[in-house]
Amino acid sequence: MLNERQWIQATLQGDKEAFTNIVEKHQGAVFNLAYRLLLNAVEAEDAAQESFVRAYTHLSTYDPAQSFITWLLSITAHYCIDVLRRSRRAVTVELDESRQLCDGEADPERYAVARERDRAIRQALDLLSPHYRPIVVLRYWYDMSCKEIGKIVGLSEGAVKVRLHRAREMLAQSVRQQGDTAESRPDEGFNGLKETEGNALFKS
Amino acid sequence: MRCSRAREMMSLSLDEEVPPEDTRKLQEHIDECVQCLHHRERIHHISALFGSAPLVKPTDGLVEAVMRRVATAEILSAARGHSTVSLVAAGLLVLCVLGMGNLFVVVSAYGFAQSGTVVEFLSDLIGIVWKLISVVTLLGGIGWEVVWHAKGIAVSQQIVFPLMVCVSLMLTALWAHIIWNYRGVNVSQER
Numbered sequence A: 001m002l003n004e005r006q007w008i009q010a011t012l013q014g015d016k017e018a019f020t021n022i023v024e025k026h027q028g029a030v031f032n033l034a035y036r037l038l039l040n041a042v043e044a045e046d047a048a049q050e051s052f053v054r055a056y057t058h059l060s061t062y063d064p065a066q067s068f069i070t071w072l073l074s075i076t077a078h079y080c081i082d083v084l085r086r087s088r089r090a091v092t093v094e095l096d097e098s099r100q101l102c103d104g105e106a107d108p109e110r111y112a113v114a115r116e117r118d119r120a121i122r123q124a125l126d127l128l129s130p131h132y133r134p135i136v137v138l139r140y141w142y143d144m145s146c147k148e149i150g151k152i153v154g155l156s157e158g159a160v161k162v163r164l165h166r167a168r169e170m171l172a173q174s175v176r177q178q179g180d181t182a183e184s185r186p187d188e189g190f191n192g193l194k195e196t197e198g199n200a201l202f203k204s
Numbered sequence B: 001m002r003c004s005r006a007r008e009m010m011s012l013s014l015d016e017e018v019p020p021e022d023t024r025k026l027q028e029h030i031d032e033c034v035q036c037l038h039h040r041e042r043i044h045h046i047s048a049l050f051g052s053a054p055l056v057k058p059t060d061g062l063v064e065a066v067m068r069r070v071a072t073a074e075i076l077s078a079a080r081g082h083s084t085v086s087l088v089a090a091g092l093l094v095l096c097v098l099g100m101g102n103l104f105v106v107v108s109a110y111g112f113a114q115s116g117t118v119v120e121f122l123s124d125l126i127g128i129v130w131k132l133i134s135v136v137t138l139l140g141g142i143g144w145e146v147v148w149h150a151k152g153i154a155v156s157q158q159i160v161f162p163l164m165v166c167v168s169l170m171l172t173a174l175w176a177h178i179i180w181n182y183r184g185v186n187v188s189q190e191r
């Protein structure tokens, strides 16, 4: 079994089979990023494919001193940001298979909860413009430091922190409004959601 | 501490280590300010919502689809490599060949070749082929462009189309020129 470094080396020498291993290993991370950024399962599939093709054709520019997954995710992020900027209003399309959302065999109840949560997340991320969404997704789903995120989106560490703060303000604001419309008391919707996960918060 | 500063610090504390002194000041503010307390709860809720979601998975065929596209990308990049170097050479070669055809057409149209000889037959034949080639080159150039355009490659990125258009326009003009000039000569000679 070869490691990632060897797969990259073999791919550069023309061994396509080696690149298959790279795609298999990272497809989850790449697809998830594309889906969270585009909020559209169909477009995300295409964006994930495009990311890997770009990684393949530009593999010689990858600096082995850096993390490969960070390099790969930055290709995906750039591609998706471009797509978001080009299309004025994104149409959200949910995932259509239960195994895309849940690990292993999912019973209907667990799937229903996962779907509801996914819908709430899409609705929340939909509030954020292309300036904010990639930063939030990279921070929460990939646990990247502000410095790493800054490298990917071309901002200083400080600017990333400012955007994260603003994004959280926007999200908190919407939680508040959702609570206002759902209940007479501002924070009841929010508190209720805390107990029953993904229940009332982002319901439209 | 002002509310705006407190909220900034709340966000910061999620991304980096905040000095204990600041944490204490923040807590003091939250103890007194119910709006900021609620704000913190909402932010924590968002974190919980995002943090609870596992990575979603792609459909089964992603790896195969990527490898198919990788193969196509290789063919396209190979073709693009060709277009800059060898297609210029090919274009020049085509020009030379058609230049020869041009010569035969002049012979044919002028009536230089003796009637009933092999030279006359060849001149007429090559003359017709040459005319056909100029039409085919033009149509082929347009067809080629349509295909490449469908694959998302801009006209400026390739050399084939402009080259083909130039060649075919030049030859068509030459052909029209010859017909115009020498058709009449032939007729007057026969009189």
Ligand SMILES: [Zn+2]
Binding pocket: B002, B003, B004, B006, B029, B033, B034, B035, B036
């Ligand atoms: Zn306050």
